[in-house]
Amino acid sequence: MLTDKEKMFLDYWAKNRDRQKKLLYQLGVGLPLGLVLGAVIMANFFSGWYKRADMIANSQFNPVVLYIAVLLIAVFFAVFSKKFQWDQQEQRYKELLHKQKINQDKQNEEKQDHEVHEKN
Template identity: 60%
Template sequence: MLTEKEEAFIKYWETVRDKKKKTFYQLLVGLPVGLLFGGVILFNFLSGWYKRADMINNSSSINAVVIIAVIIIAVFYAIFSNKFKYDQYETKYKELLYKKQKND
């Protein structure tokens, strides 16, 4: 027997699962958190607290490489975290459907 909360989750996930599976949607939803994560890395690199990294930064034009790397990290984090969350919800959904079928 499923609880009311589990039934509500099944109904919710049936309506939004196709939309949340799309990679573009996962990118748009996760990009703010990914950019925040990448921004912290960029701030840490440009703050100058680590003198050796600061010397390397000043001696060559590595800023473009760092910015590209931060963007790649942000996009990867955004997509990966949402795909992981999607897989968790999908697994929960399938388990609840199995439990519902077993009880019926």
């Protein structure tokens, strides 16, 4: 038997699974967290905690490359994390559907057995 929470999840995911699978939705929801990760990378780079790397970077560094790399990392992180979450939710949804089907099959068998016993 499914719990109320599982039934609520089945209803929610049946309505929202297609919307959450779209790339634009995944970018819109996941990009803020990806940009936070990018900001941490930029802060680490500009903090200058490693003096030798800082001297080399200042002499041979093109900041556009860093900005593009951070943006690509943020987008990748956003899409990858949301796709991973979607896959987890989809797996849970399929498992609950299977559990629900098994429960319904058992109930149908019990009902048929009960009807057979009543006839005899």
